[in-house]
Amino acid sequence: MKSAEGNKGTKALWRVLALLLVFVMIAAACGDDDGDDGEADDGSTASDDMDDGDMDDMDDDGHDHDDDMDDDGHDHDDDMDDMDDGDMDDMDDMGDMDGDFSAAFLYISPVGEAGWTWAHDQGRLYAEEATGIPTVFVDSIDDTSAADTEAAIRTLVADGHDVIIGTSFGYMDTMEAMADEFPDVVFEHVSGYKANETNFGNTFGKIYQPRYLTGMIAGAATETNQIGYVAAFPIPEVARGINAFTLGAQRVNPDVEVVVQWTSTWFDPAIEGDAADALLEGGADVIAMHQDTTSAGLAAEAAGARWVSYNSDMSEFAPDAYLASAIWNWGPRYAEIISSAADGSYAPGFYWGGYADGIVDIGSIADDVDSDIVAQVQDIRQQMIDGTFAVFSGPLFAQDGTQLLAEGEVMDPGMLLGEAFFVQGVVGDIG
Amino acid sequence: MIRPVLVRREVPVRGGQPLAFAVGLLVALLLGAVLLLVAGDSPMEVYRRMLSASFGDLEAFSVTLNRAIPLALAGLAVAIAATMGLWNIGAEGQILFGATTAAGIAQIGEGWSGPVLILAMIVGGSIGGALWALGPAAAKAYIGVNEIITTLMLNEIAVRLIRYLINGPWKDPEGYGFVQAPALPEQSFLPNLFQRTHIGLLIAIAVLAVIGLMVSRSSWGYELRVAGSSGATAAYAGISLKRKILTVLVLSGAVAGLAGGIELTGNATRLTETVSNGYGFAGIIVAALALMRPSGVAAVAVLFGAVQVGGQSIKAIGVSDAVSTVLQALILFGVIAAGVLIVYRIEMAEPKVRST
Numbered sequence: 035m036k037s038a039e040g041n042k043g044t045k046a047l048w049r050v051l052a053l054l055l056v057f058v059m060i061a062a063a064c065g066d067d068d069g070d071d072g073e074a075d076d077g078s079t080a081s082d083d084m085d086d087g088d089m090d091d092m093d094d095d096g097h098d099h100d101d102d103m104d105d106d107g108h109d110h111d112d113d114m115d116d117m118d119d120g121d122m123d124d125m126d127d128m129g130d131m132d133g134d135f136s137a138a139f140l141y142i143s144p145v146g147e148a149g150w151t152w153a154h155d156q157g158r159l160y161a162e163e164a165t166g167i168p169t170v171f172v173d174s175i176d177d178t179s180a181a182d183t184e185a186a187i188r189t190l191v192a193d194g195h196d197v198i199i200g201t202s203f204g205y206m207d208t209m210e211a212m213a214d215e216f217p218d219v220v221f222e223h224v225s226g227y228k229a230n231e232t233n234f235g236n237t238f239g240k241i242y243q244p245r246y247l248t249g250m251i252a253g254a255a256t257e258t259n260q261i262g263y264v265a266a267f268p269i270p271e272v273a274r275g276i277n278a279f280t281l282g283a284q285r286v287n288p289d290v291e292v293v294v295q296w297t298s299t300w301f302d303p304a305i306e307g308d309a310a311d312a313l314l315e316g317g318a319d320v321i322a323m324h325q326d327t328t329s330a331g332l333a334a335e336a337a338g339a340r341w342v343s344y345n346s347d348m349s350e351f352a353p354d355a356y357l358a359s360a361i362w363n364w365g366p367r368y369a370e371i372i373s374s375a376a377d378g379s380y381a382p383g384f385y386w387g388g389y390a391d392g393i394v395d396i397g398s399i400a401d402d403v404d405s406d407i408v409a410q411v412q413d414i415r416q417q418m419i420d421g422t423f424a425v426f427s428g429p430l431f432a433q434d435g436t437q438l439l440a441e442g443e444v445m446d447p448g449m450l451l452g453e454a455f456f457v458q459g460v461v462g463d464i465g
Numbered sequence: 466m467i468r469p470v471l472v473r474r475e476v477p478v479r480g481g482q483p484l485a486f487a488v489g490l491l492v493a494l495l496l497g498a499v500l501l502l503v504a505g506d507s508p509m510e511v512y513r514r515m516l517s518a519s520f521g522d523l524e525a526f527s528v529t530l531n532r533a534i535p536l537a538l539a540g541l542a543v544a545i546a547a548t549m550g551l552w553n554i555g556a557e558g559q560i561l562f563g564a565t566t567a568a569g570i571a572q573i574g575e576g577w578s579g580p581v582l583i584l585a586m587i588v589g590g591s592i593g594g595a596l597w598a599l600g601p602a603a604a605k606a607y608i609g610v611n612e613i614i615t616t617l618m619l620n621e622i623a624v625r626l627i628r629y630l631i632n633g634p635w636k637d638p639e640g641y642g643f644v645q646a647p648a649l650p651e652q653s654f655l656p657n658l659f660q661r662t663h664i665g666l667l668i669a670i671a672v673l674a675v676i677g678l679m680v681s682r683s684s685w686g687y688e689l690r691v692a693g694s695s696g697a698t699a700a701y702a703g704i705s706l707k708r709k710i711l712t713v714l715v716l717s718g719a720v721a722g723l724a725g726g727i728e729l730t731g732n733a734t735r736l737t738e739t740v741s742n743g744y745g746f747a748g749i750i751v752a753a754l755a756l757m758r759p760s761g762v763a764a765v766a767v768l769f770g771a772v773q774v775g776g777q778s779i780k781a782i783g784v785s786d787a788v789s790t791v792l793q794a795l796i797l798f799g800v801i802a803a804g805v806l807i808v809y810r811i812e813m814a815e816p817k818v819r820s821t
Contacts, residue, residue: 044776044790045743051797052749056552056613059753144786174786175777178737181728182777185528188661189518189778192525203643207734227641269642298632298644454642 044174137161137197137372138190139171140183140205143301148346149326150300153362154201154224156346160365165373170195177204187212191219197375199368200224210234220375222382224364225271235382237367239393241271241344242278243418244360246425247396247411248342249282251358252320254407255340259289262313264306264323264330265296268464270453272324275360277457278425279322279342284459286407293318294462303329314339320357331355347397359397366392386451389418426450431458471809478807482754482761485803486768493799497792504788511792514782515775527660529770531732534665535560535741537766538724539748540755541673542594546612546717547757548680549693549709555601555616556721557745558623559594561738563725565627566593568646568736571653571729572635579652586653587668587726594722595715597623602714606707612714620745627738635736646736655731665727670763672720677759689713721745747773750797754804772796 145155155171162169170193175186183205190198191212197220200209206226213221213234221234229236252261261283266272280292293316295309302325310321310333322342323330331352334341341355349356367387374380387393396415399408417423426449428439433456439445456464478484498508519529539556546553553559567586574582601615630646637647655663680686692699692709699706724744733740751769755761776793780786 044773044786044793047790047794047797048743048750049746051794051801052746053554055750055753055801056554060552060613138781170781170783172777172780174780176739176742178739179742180734180737180740181532181732181742184661184732185532185774185777186781188524188528189781192518193781204645204737207648211734227643267642267644269644452641 045176134194135167135376136195137167137169137199137368137375138193138195139169140175140186140190140198140200140202141171141173142175142177142202142204143326144173145171148328148348148351150345150362151201151326153346154364157362157364157368158199161368161372164365164369165376167372167376169372175202175205177202180208183208184212191216196220197222197372199371220371220380220382222371227384229382229384231382233380233382235371235380235385237371237385237387238271239362239367239391240386240388241360241362241394242274242425243389244394244396245275246278246282246285247415248322248358248360249279249284250286250411250414251399251403251407252279252322252340252342253283253285253287253290254404255357256283256287256290256318256320258317258319259287259291260316260318261290261292261320261322262310262316262318263292263294263460263462264309264313264321264325265294265462266300266324267298268296268454270451273456273464274450274453275324276460277453277455280457280459281425281430286410290459292322292460294456294460296462297325299325301326303327306330307333310334311337321355328352343397349398349400356400357403358399361395361397363393363395389415390421432456433458433460467813469811470814471805472812474808474810481807482756482804485807486754486800489798489800489803490796491799492803493795496799497795500788500791500795501784504785506784506788510782511779511784514779515771518778519771519775524660525774527662529767529774530662530666531770532773533763533766533770534663534669534731535724535728535744536747536751536769537669537673537763538720538727539744540751540762540766541676541748541759542717542721542724543748543752544755544757544759544762545676545680545720546713547693547752548686549689549713551605551710551714551717552613553598553616553714553717553721554613554749555598555619555718555745556724556748557741557743558616558620559597559718559721560725560728560741560745561620561623561627562597563590563594563722564729564733564736564740565623565630565725566590566596566722567726567729568635568649571649572647575650577652582650582653583655583730586730587723590726590729591719591723594725595719597722598714598718602711602718605714606710624738627736631736631738637735648735649729649733653730655727663727663731665731668723668727672723673759673763676716676720680759721748750801754800756804 139154139158141151141154143151146152158169158171172186172190176182187198187208199222201224203225206223206228209221209223210228213230217233219233223236225238226236263276265276276292276294283290283292293313295313297305297309299305306323306325306327307329310330313321314333314337320340321330321334324344326345328348328351331341331343331348334355335352339355340357341352342357343359346361347359414423424444426445428441428443429437430439432438435458454464494512501508501511518525520526539560542556543553567590570586570589571582574585597619601612601619604610604615605612632644635646637645655665658664658666680689688704689709691702692704692706696706725741728740729736747769751762751765755765772793776789779789
């Protein structure tokens, strides 16, 4: 569910070197102009000679290659058969929980010290500890590049990993295709909307629950009654978060407004910082956000405002601004996926866990938050764990005042999953 | 004060680029070994891994070749333009617009049969790439606008065009609100030739061979090279420079666009703004190391395909992304630097006195 920014390193390298090379070659060409004309002639003669040679080589290569291909093609079929047999044996062994079983994780960005990928890596470490099954990860795989994603997955499968967990939205299509091609490997995708019947499942969580709690804390903290929300993309997951946050804020402060500023980014420190600045200048004194950088928090810190972080507890990055955070706790779910895959009981599906499953929670709460508010938050949190509190329940009104849910009604999962509206109190357009 | 200067060799070192590759690679691997040791990784293990992930078996090699296809076509695009002394820095954008055109055709031809749709998408990709290069080509030919600037800037415009399409008119109606293009129809996927190498390989080989022959053997190619070495000579010989510039840059764009069409049908599941995967820029390095010769492009593309695949693979054995990137940088630097030393030699010269 993050952007392509993660893999900028390697691609930027090729790009910078290419432009550098153009620069150097232009500079070199300019230098040559000082010389006599003979040089250019020499150059083209040399290139004629080389061309002839190389063209012949090319033809040869072409033929060789065809030959290789035919031969190898046959070998390959044999290999495939062997492979299948091998894998079947492995499958039998899997029940025995022998030491060979292992899981691999695919990340969009480096693990870093906080945020989306860091939270997943904490989950990986937890699962490794809990199941005793070794895990590896491959980071900075661009999820908008199917070629990169596929190459990474093929490497992991060739390495013999039995479970592959992909933690970014864009891996979805490729994982679906790979699950088809490698039926003996379990593929679990985080944050998407696809699954199959046998070895490809989906996992996500009700992060809107802790968002409601952070909304309560933010609603109590604002003095201007205006909270700025630096929002990522107008998709149901983000809208749900904004709505839940707003309802939480309204619970403790009926006059509060939540102003939404879209960034169309998952990870862009500059744009997200600018959006936070714009909201602060517009009168907001608390900032919430959905992206994976701390820049909204840094903007709040610089303006003397407050901040609610997401993905992981980011209190250390803006200690004065930090109020609370909605955080992911992937570990138990990952342990469940890996151990069920190991003992053969894995069943794919659409997992959407909430507080009761321990996959979401709130991070630390700032010391200066009113103890009465903290007590209320703890109370609702316990009700969420017990399953007795529904964030989206009636009476609920849409942004334009139409009633969505009557008194006593609870939003059904279909409406919840497709949430493409704002509730009353949110300022801004969706989409 | 004595300072080192680069002096062009009268005759390039025997063995040329292959030697440069070998030496550059060796130096890079030695430097890389130091880096890996410092980072706490075992150089032998990492190098063995890079080799096995890119050339280890047929499956690995097929992934390398899969990546070499767009690299080779992008390299060829840059090389064609460079034959005439023109810089097409916009292969990336031409690949993107080629892929965009192909994706548009896929939307129209959703119900077409596989071969028809694939052919239309690949040809459409090529036309798209040519169109994307047409502006810079015309501006260069008729008003002398520097093609480096225009082709480079159009890269960014291509990215933003795709972003606009994906956010607006082409937003996937079945994507649950996610910002993405619609999935490509299944029959548009390019069939595999063997393992993961798709039939784009044959197209790339054919295009490389045809254009290589055109440049080296045809009168058209001869005129191109004459125009490239001296515009005045070309004009004296009655070669229309304007027309040459126009055709060469548009052909260059068509080849890059072809890579876009092939990449979309061969590897993507839907159009994304990174479907070009940086191949357009990598193509510049490929072309430069192939000394701008279409014939050398293929070999360099395979090597770089291996560097990219191998570089990514070592992350699965615990090498950090940063170390993997630096390792790729060392290999690129090593090979480029050695390539320079094949053509130039370093001399110690006193600045004020001119030897010779």
